[in-house]
Amino acid sequence: xxxxxxxxxxxxxxxxxxxxxxxxxxxxxxxxxxxxxxxxxxxxxxxxxxxxxxxxxxxxxxxxxxxxxxxxxxxxxxxxxxxxxxxxxxxxxxxxxxxxx
Amino acid sequence: xxxxxxxxxxxxxxxxxxxxxxxxxxxxxxxxxxxxxxxxxxxxxxxxxxxxxxxxxxxxxxxxxxxxxxxxxxxxxxxxxxxxxxxxxxxxxxxxxxxxxxxxxxxxxxxxxxxxxxxxxxxxxxxxxxxxxxxxxxxxxxxxxxxxxxxxxxxxxxxxxxxxxxxxxxxxxxxxxxxxxxxxxxxxxxxxxxxxxxxxxxxxxxxxxxxxxxxxxxxxxxxxxxxxxxxxxxxxxxxxxxxxxxxxxxxxxxxxxxxxxxxxxxxxxxxxxxxxxxxxxxxxxxxxxxxxxxxxxxxxxxxxxxxxxxxxxxxxxxxxxxxxxxxxxxxxxxxxxxxxxxxxxxxxxxxxxxxxxxxxxxxxxxxxxxxxxxxxxxxxxxxxxxxxxxxxxxxxxxxxxxxxxxxxxxxxxxxxxxxxxxxxxxxxxxxxxxxxxxxxxxxxxxxxxxxxxxxxxxxxxxxxxxxxxxxxxxxxxxxxxxxxxxxxxxxxxxxxxxxxxxxxxxxxxxxxxxxxxxxxxxxxxxxxxxxxxxxxxxxxxxxxxxxxxxxxxxxxxxxxxxxxxxxxxxxxxxxxxxxxxxxxxxxxxxxxxxxxxxxxxxxxxxxxxxxxxxxxxxxxxxxxxxxxxxxxxxxxxxxxxxxxxxxxxxxxxxxxxxxxxxxxxxxxxxxxxxxxxxxxxxxxxxxxxxxxxxxxxxxx
Numbered sequence: 001x002x003x004x005x006x007x008x009x010x011x012x013x014x015x016x017x018x019x020x021x022x023x024x025x026x027x028x029x030x031x032x033x034x035x036x037x038x039x040x041x042x043x044x045x046x047x048x049x050x051x052x053x054x055x056x057x058x059x060x061x062x063x064x065x066x067x068x069x070x071x072x073x074x075x076x077x078x079x080x081x082x083x084x085x086x087x088x089x090x091x092x093x094x095x096x097x098x099x100x101x
Numbered sequence: 102x103x104x105x106x107x108x109x110x111x112x113x114x115x116x117x118x119x120x121x122x123x124x125x126x127x128x129x130x131x132x133x134x135x136x137x138x139x140x141x142x143x144x145x146x147x148x149x150x151x152x153x154x155x156x157x158x159x160x161x162x163x164x165x166x167x168x169x170x171x172x173x174x175x176x177x178x179x180x181x182x183x184x185x186x187x188x189x190x191x192x193x194x195x196x197x198x199x200x201x202x203x204x205x206x207x208x209x210x211x212x213x214x215x216x217x218x219x220x221x222x223x224x225x226x227x228x229x230x231x232x233x234x235x236x237x238x239x240x241x242x243x244x245x246x247x248x249x250x251x252x253x254x255x256x257x258x259x260x261x262x263x264x265x266x267x268x269x270x271x272x273x274x275x276x277x278x279x280x281x282x283x284x285x286x287x288x289x290x291x292x293x294x295x296x297x298x299x300x301x302x303x304x305x306x307x308x309x310x311x312x313x314x315x316x317x318x319x320x321x322x323x324x325x326x327x328x329x330x331x332x333x334x335x336x337x338x339x340x341x342x343x344x345x346x347x348x349x350x351x352x353x354x355x356x357x358x359x360x361x362x363x364x365x366x367x368x369x370x371x372x373x374x375x376x377x378x379x380x381x382x383x384x385x386x387x388x389x390x391x392x393x394x395x396x397x398x399x400x401x402x403x404x405x406x407x408x409x410x411x412x413x414x415x416x417x418x419x420x421x422x423x424x425x426x427x428x429x430x431x432x433x434x435x436x437x438x439x440x441x442x443x444x445x446x447x448x449x450x451x452x453x454x455x456x457x458x459x460x461x462x463x464x465x466x467x468x469x470x471x472x473x474x475x476x477x478x479x480x481x482x483x484x485x486x487x488x489x490x491x492x493x494x495x496x497x498x499x500x501x502x503x504x505x506x507x508x509x510x511x512x513x514x515x516x517x518x519x520x521x522x523x524x525x526x527x528x529x530x531x532x533x534x535x536x537x538x539x540x541x542x543x544x545x546x547x548x549x550x551x552x553x554x555x556x557x558x559x560x561x562x563x564x565x566x567x568x569x570x571x572x573x574x575x576x577x578x579x580x581x582x583x584x585x586x587x588x589x590x591x592x593x594x595x596x597x598x599x600x601x602x603x604x605x606x607x608x609x610x611x612x613x614x615x616x617x618x619x620x621x622x623x624x625x626x627x628x629x630x631x632x633x634x635x636x637x638x639x640x641x642x643x644x645x646x647x648x649x650x651x652x653x654x655x656x657x658x659x660x661x662x663x664x665x666x667x668x669x670x671x672x673x674x675x676x677x678x679x680x681x682x683x684x685x686x687x688x689x690x691x692x693x694x695x696x697x698x699x700x701x702x703x704x705x706x707x708x709x710x711x712x713x714x715x716x717x718x719x720x721x722x723x724x725x726x727x728x729x730x731x732x733x734x735x736x737x738x739x740x741x742x743x744x745x746x747x748x749x750x751x752x753x754x755x756x757x758x759x760x761x762x763x764x765x766x767x768x769x770x771x772x773x774x775x776x777x778x779x780x781x782x783x784x785x786x787x788x789x790x791x792x793x794x795x796x797x798x799x800x801x
Contacts, residue, residue: 019148025135
């Protein structure tokens with residue numbers, strides 16, 4: 001089961017990606033032409049993404065060209081992990097409730 | 102203004118250029134406004150706004166018209182293809198290839214693919230420009246730790262080969278090239294240069310005109326072939342005998358004239374004898390029928406018979422012409438003559454027309470050449486600019502970005518060095534101050550013996566060594582260093598509070614801090630000799646004062662000439678013997694107050710008793726050893742420098758030393774006498790001291 005991304009989630013994702021993006025610029029690893037393209041890609045992909053998994057997949061794609069997104073990727077993956085954990089606990093709780101009834 | 106490609110920045114060394122080229126090495130902090138703006142935006146409006154701002158239209162955006170470049174290239178390609186002169190064509194082909202490579206370089210650089218995706222020839226385009234930049238090859242040599250010479254670096258950059266590269270060298274070079282070639286600032290410059298590339302409007306007008314003219318050239322070959330065919334026909338006719346030509350020409354003339362009188366509908370499909378015969382008989386029938394109709398109408402007295410009359414006359418004329426042709430075709434070779442005459446006439450007509458066409462084509466060609474010449478003025482300007490943009494912008498980028506980065510690095514480095522120097526100096530001054538403080542506070546304490554927290558006596562052995570050995574052989578500076586070393590090694594036997602305090606001072610001075618940790622010895626080495634000497638001038642008399650206090654003074658001292666000379670040299674400008682005497686007074690009191698003192702609560706009463714031990718007299722005598730000297734000096738019984746002067750305190754060390762040397766020459770007996778004088782002094786003073794002790798001991 002995938003969690004639908006809320007506006008707050010997306011904001012957090014944009015923040016994480018922007019941090020990596022600024023890092024990319026500060027390290028002079030990206031030129032002005034590429035910047036436009038990359039920014040456009042990020043807006044498009046995150047904008048239409050509905051789950052963390054989709055964003056994660058997109059960021060993994062970015063990683064191939066820009067290793068600087070490694071950190072962002074890890075952070076997004078950890079968001080997914082956290083979510084899965086919450087879901088797992090939720091399921092466990094409902095299981096326990098059912099078992100004890 | 103800096104000339105293109107010239108390294109004119111001041112104080113710039115290759116190492117700084119190499120630093121600017123290197124990946125994140127030694128670069129001065131980049132004060133990038135753009136970056137600062139993005140970070141600010143991120144903080145204020147969140148990450149999304151960063152990306153939105155990036156894709157917003159920017160008036161500074163440069164647009165490179167790749168389409169136009171391609172069109173110019175295609176034109177050039179066509180020109181090459183249409184060139185017939187072999188040598189000229191080869192030259193043009195070379196130029197086209199070069200332009201084409203430049204286009205690929207621009208395309209890959211600016212359309213997001215970068216240097217890595219270029220083929221070898223394209224990469225070479227950029228590398229050969231880099232090789233000519235002042236300082237670039239030098240930087241490579243430097244970055245490879247001079248394992249490559251500048252000339253070898255140039256060879257590699259120019260792709261000349263002949264230099265074997267180690268993986269490390271290859272890595273260094275490729276990093277430098279990539280750093281240069283893939284820098285956004287360079288791309289920005291190139292795109293700015295290329296965005297100025299515009300083909301003149303007149304070029305398009307001329308291009309259209311030339312295209313139209315060229316359209317007219319496309320049948321040239323066909324027309325030439327047709328003309329050749331016509332010429333063959335005419336040549337065949339020309340080869341005939343004159344009578345034959347006359348006959349054929351006559352046939353042509355007559356037949357043309359007769360045929361002109363006959364309606365097309367009545368003419369035979371093919372002009373053969375049979376055809377002409379048939380035509381003649383048919384026309385006769387038609388003429389007879391028309392005559393019959395006319396006659397009938399006349400007979401019937403019709404009002405208007407003119408149309409019938411005209412029809413008859415027409416047919417009659419046609420029949421007459423046909424009959425004449427029948428007569429003409431009755432000759433044996435008439436049919437062949439006729440066919441040939443038709444061919445010749447046709448050929449002549451065609452020839453006239455084709456000649457006119459070909460003349461026009463030639464005229465067009467001249468026009469095209471003229472217009473292309475005119476157009477090439479515009480195109481050449483464009484192509485030249487397209488070609489040189491790469492190298493010019495690379496050179497500008499080198500001057501304005503890389504060299505200034507290198508300049509920043511140089512300035513940054515200089516500043517860093519100055520800061521480091523300042524820091525070192527500050528630290529050094531701090532260490533000096535602390536060293537002095539430690540000497541001031543603990544030197545005396547280091548010569549005291551302790552039992553737990555209590556001072557139980559003086560380190561007589563050390564004092565004796567100092568007076569009789571160290572002071573006579575070691576330089577003042579070395580003595581001062583030894584004092585500090587003594588405090589350092591003795592701090593653990595001092596009361597723990599002192600050890601703690603010293604440790605605290607060490608850490609303030611940065612001793613034991615850093616990687617590797619700064620040692621005391623290292624810190625001491627940093628302190629200048631003048632300092633040590635100045636401290637020695639102050640502290641050596643102090644220690645001499647402690648020694649006085651313990652009777653290790655010069656009246657019992659035997660000095661060799663060398664020692665005398667040494668002292669004379671070492672302490673010539675100091676009045677430290679006088680100071681030593683003053684120090685003695687000071688430290689005697691200090692020792693007195695400290696002996697047996699509980700350092701924490703200051704109970705010195707018990708300590709005095711302990712110091713004297715169980716035997717009152719022996720104890721008091723031991724105490725006297727400490728106390729007597731003060732009295733003795735106060736009474737003028739002793740003078741530094743010995744008993745020869747008995748009671749005279751010599752005012753200057755020079756004199757004292759002179760006395761010291763005299764001691765040497767006076768011999769041992771004299772010295773013995775001096776010492777006896779000393780003992781008398783001690784005994785005399787000890788009475789007073791004993792009284793003092795008794796008074797002290799009587800206190801409740």
